[in-house]
Amino acid sequence: MDEFVVTPWEVRGRVDYQKLLHHFGAKPLTPAELSLVEKYAGEVHPLLKRGFFYAHRDFDLLLKWHGESRPWALYTGRGPSGPVHIGHMVPWILLKWLSDKFGVEVYFQMTDDEKFFDDPEMELAKATGWAYENALDVIALGFTPDKLHIIIDTKDVEPLYPIAVKVAKKITWNTAKATFGFSDSTNIGLIFYPSLQIAVAFLPTELRGETTPVLIPCAIDQDPYFRLARDVADVLGYPKPATLYSKFIMSLTGESKMSASNPDSAIYTTDSEKVVKRKIYNAFTGGRPTAEEQRKYGGDPEICPIFHYHMLFDPDDGAVERVKSDCKSGTLLCGECKAALFEKVREFLTRHREMREKVAGRVDEYRLGAKLQ
Numbered sequence: 001m002d003e004f005v006v007t008p009w010e011v012r013g014r015v016d017y018q019k020l021l022h023h024f025g026a027k028p029l030t031p032a033e034l035s036l037v038e039k040y041a042g043e044v045h046p047l048l049k050r051g052f053f054y055a056h057r058d059f060d061l062l063l064k065w066h067g068e069s070r071p072w073a074l075y076t077g078r079g080p081s082g083p084v085h086i087g088h089m090v091p092w093i094l095l096k097w098l099s100d101k102f103g104v105e106v107y108f109q110m111t112d113d114e115k116f117f118d119d120p121e122m123e124l125a126k127a128t129g130w131a132y133e134n135a136l137d138v139i140a141l142g143f144t145p146d147k148l149h150i151i152i153d154t155k156d157v158e159p160l161y162p163i164a165v166k167v168a169k170k171i172t173w174n175t176a177k178a179t180f181g182f183s184d185s186t187n188i189g190l191i192f193y194p195s196l197q198i199a200v201a202f203l204p205t206e207l208r209g210e211t212t213p214v215l216i217p218c219a220i221d222q223d224p225y226f227r228l229a230r231d232v233a234d235v236l237g238y239p240k241p242a243t244l245y246s247k248f249i250m251s252l253t254g255e256s257k258m259s260a261s262n263p264d265s266a267i268y269t270t271d272s273e274k275v276v277k278r279k280i281y282n283a284f285t286g287g288r289p290t291a292e293e294q295r296k297y298g299g300d301p302e303i304c305p306i307f308h309y310h311m312l313f314d315p316d317d318g319a320v321e322r323v324k325s326d327c328k329s330g331t332l333l334c335g336e337c338k339a340a341l342f343e344k345v346r347e348f349l350t351r352h353r354e355m356r357e358k359v360a361g362r363v364d365e366y367r368l369g370a371k372l373q
């Protein structure tokens with residue numbers, strides 16, 4: 001299928017990432033930016049090196065700004081509608097790495113309001129509950145309260161609201177419709193919501209009282225928000241946000257993106273080991289139908305979610321290259337490859353769950369609203 005759709009609320013079809021980049025008007029990440037990362041961080045994270053993060057807006061300018069010892073912050077977020085899957089965790093792993101290497105603070109928005117507006121079945125208390133629950137997955141990456149500021153929209157709107165109203169005044173219905181595809185039947189909550197997602201990009205400047213641009217690492221589906229943020233920044237006297245975009249983590253069924261409506265398409269941080277094993281062993285692969293054909297013709301790692309996960313979870317470049325070449329040459333069979341992946345994911349999730357339990361009940365220590373009181 002050649003046709004594909006990518007919006008903040010929907011990803012359908014096999015995504016052509018280069019076409020999408022062209023369509024959105026963002027820039028490809030090049031060796032020039034990566035060597036600046038190396039200069040300041042001392043190394044380049046595998047998710048950048050391997051092209052999982054592949055595009056940006058003004059990342060080069062932000063790195064130069066950093067080189068001049070000027071202040072900046074990191075910003076990203078989550079629409080809390082259910083448990084977090086590994087697809088969400090991957091960009092947050094880079095977020096933590098960036099925060100550590102560059103010594104910058106993170107603003108993390110939990111949009112319980114957005115999920116309430118977007119899903120007719122969602123109760124507000126439930127979305128807020130998921131916000132607290134999902135926050136544990138972020139905190140479990142090892143953040144301390146001085147470095148991570150969590151904003152739960154319905155709890156912590158106070159510092160955001162004055163910025164959001166200024167943003168909202170600069171965005172016409174025509175622009176909102178063209179950017180997000182709103183229609184006459186869209187509820188007005190969802191129509192106002194983008195001003196809140198944009199407002200966080202300007203919040204560090206307001207809180208610090210000096211120009212403090214943000215870098216936003218996220219998947220490319222969120223670009224429409226930040227295109228608009230960049231359009232209104234100048235006129236409101238704020239710095240334009242810089243962005244760093246990833247591709248999507250493939251669904252275990254082989255599609256471009258995992259889907260909340262099919263729980264077997266993704267591995268959730270709350271899945272038991274038994275469930276993780278079943279999901280990995282039942283996954284679609286780029287292998288041949290029989291072991292004999294696999295040995296003879298080899299498999300296709302490019303379309304294989306199992307290889308994709310090896311690429312995301314194994315920091316060892318040599319090991320990942322070996323999986324790729326052994327798959328292509330037919331020496332590695334899908335069963336063995338799945339068993340090796342299960343071990344890597346199991347290790348990650350065991351460590352993650354231990355951390356998650358340690359920080360249970362401590363979300364309020366990280367909430368911006370509670371800190372500002």
Ligand code: TYM
Nearest residue numbers: 076077078079087088109111197218219222248249257258
């Ligand atoms: P949400 O909850 O849809 O997604 C949370 C973050 O995960 C990214 N993402 C993925 N990354 C890799 N593979 C996937 N399969 C995958 N699915 C989702 C998304 O790009 C996002 O970064 N409106 C937002 C919440 C939000 C936000 C932000 C996101 C508020 N402020 C600032 C990014 C940056 C949302 O519903 O995200």
